Amino acid sequence: MIPEIGQFALILALCVAAVQGTVPIYGAASGNASLMAVAKPAARGQFLLVLIAFCCLGYAFAQKDFSVLYVAANANSKLPLHYRLAAIWGAHEGSLLLWTFILTLWMMAVTLFSKHLPEAMRARILGVMGLVSLGFLLFMLTVSNPFERLIPAAPDGRDLNPLLQDPGMVMHPPMLYMGYVGFSVAFAFAIAALLGGNLDAAWARWSRPWTTVAWCFLTVGIALGSGWAYYELGWGGWWFWDPVENASFMPWLAGTALIHSLAVTDKRGGFKVWTVLLAILAFSLSLLGTFLVRSGVLTSVHAFATDPKRGLFILVFLAIVIGGSLLLYAWRAPRVGLGGGFDLVSREAMLLANNVLLVVAMGSVLLGTLYPLFLDALGLGKISVGPPYFDTVFVPLMTPAIFLMGIGPLAQWKKASVPSLAMQLRWAFGASVVTALLLPFVLGKWTPLLSLGLLLALWIVTTAVINVRERLTHLEGAGLLSRLASVPRSYWGMILAHCGIAVFIVGVTMVKGFEVEQDLRMNVGESATIGGYTFQFDGAKDFVGPNYIAARGTFRVTKDGREVTIMYPEKRRYMVQSQTMTEAAIDSGLLRDLYVSLGEPLDAGAWSVRLYHKPFIDWIWGGCLIMALGGVLAITDRRYRLAWRREQEAAPAVSQPVGAPIV
């Protein structure tokens, strides 16, 4: 009964989405206020309906209703409740439901925080989001129904993939989807602006916080996923350039470019056409990412062929959304107009160059991810594109981007002077280069990449310091404190996010350069020393978990004779899918992680063991969190609390361009 209610709620939501996607947009085009007013209640109604459906699926999992096919395939009577609930998004159908639910959540947020938006604009935004939602609901109801019954019911479920039975599964997908789907707001804004033909600075200011929030979620979501892979997969890696990872990284790169481009549109009225294109791109990549991961096309191109209905729907949906919005773009963008002109050496030009580098990097990731699929589909052979390729391509693209990141915030708008920039930055550059060259020797090992990584990180930090000092000296105010207080928060957000990148780079560089790994055969009582830490193996004991049996090893870790910690790595065997999992033990620290994973049991209580000493690895995720924190700080700036005023709408828009329509 409950699953049928869920299904029915989805069908109703589909009807509401159909209304929401058409009536308000038509109303906005014809200037009919009562038709436009449909958007808000429709969006809220849809939110409620999808929430009901979502709860129904959750209830089916909680009640272990194995007469629902999706529940039977992804849960088991022995699976603990929190993982049963996380299993809602454990596979294809439920992930789509989560996606749609989060989309309606964003819609709800738009209805709540759009009081000051012109009626037509809001109607168009919600209308576009309704159309996206329509596509997803249709997809679910036709070929990916999470409520499909299994008759007769299964006696027990097939269980959730053991890899997914982890706290990471509870947090990572919702965060990631909040980011993915959050870009739909920026997308809807862009499409609404194209439809309405007004893209002024106010438009940019309004869409900025939405984009930044989505970007923060995506940043945290990716970092969570990376951290999860690090401790769950048992080989100590944190990023593998796996297609699934790339699928989330591409929208991030496009979103990062979008944030910077929006800043220019907001402050200078420039880059409008480009900003709109990036908004379309970021959301298109989010859609592509969702489908790449969820359609099974990555495991094998032939997964597509075994279920052609799904694949076809996905292709058609992507074609309509991406193709349609690009067509609209080609038709309407020339009317949007350009902002002011600027010199090749100016803050605008540097931001644009950074945008280009980010988009090219995104394009390379896309190329590397899809290339093997295309070759395979065309029958030209199977190849693997892995970390060696991406590292080779990515580093040369990101190095100039990070170099520009140091200069850009110091350069003047419109036209900057090279000599004065050079004067301002000469100490930062000199200090960074000298330190980056010498520091590795102090640390005990020199490689070009080690120096390059440190150089980039130091460059970001030193230029940030110069930037802050410069900013403070040009401010009026008596004391340092009052001057500090008068600096807007969005500025601190920018500085903080950039420093987050520096922290991230330090983490990556130090781990790559100084990581120590040992594969050992350890008898009970034997010890091994890496990175100054001595690991003593005290044997492994069997124990029984809720739905697995495990061997748990005990390692006593000492440094200079003093006990540091005791670590308990596990080797688990999950009963239902009879799959073996390595649960590594990790001792995290600011400057290093200790990482122990059990291999295979050998004779007489001995085990094969992998020990790692990973310096600075937590800086990788710390850097991501700092970036996200920078974003949060930026959206609390008072400029976004500025109320949208109707008078402003009537008056000629701020910095409305009069330029010729050139793309």
Place this chain on the structure above:
Amino acid sequence: MMRIWVLMFVMAIPGLVAAQEARPLAENPQAEARLRALAVELRCLVCQNQTLADSNAPLAEDLRREVREMIAKNMSDQEIIDFLVERYGDFVLYRPPLRATTTLLWIGPFLLLAIAGTALVLAVRRRQNTLPEVIVSEADHQRVEQLLSDGAKRP
């Protein structure tokens, strides 16, 4: 005999000051280092997406042993890679070799950069030539400031 040793170790644990050093899993650490350098660029053929170095799959273990044997036979890295490619195809390599079919893959990013960079310079130049000098005037800035401060006063 082994058992007694284990027992002795277990009993000695609490007061153990200098425990015996564990042996590396591999018999020949130098060969193992070479194996690792090779294996991080090779694909485990049965895994979803893992390198030969990281995988714990039985087949990966077999393949590692084979590579170890080849190293013991004094084959060069290139010979080993050639052998593996001949047997498993390019699929086994995570760094795709440059061939007719992969040319676009390797030059694509840099081609893209060249095109985008050129487009950027051209677009900026054209804007400079076609757009009037001053678009946002001082009065405009003041009006924005005025609007901002008005807006900030509103709750």
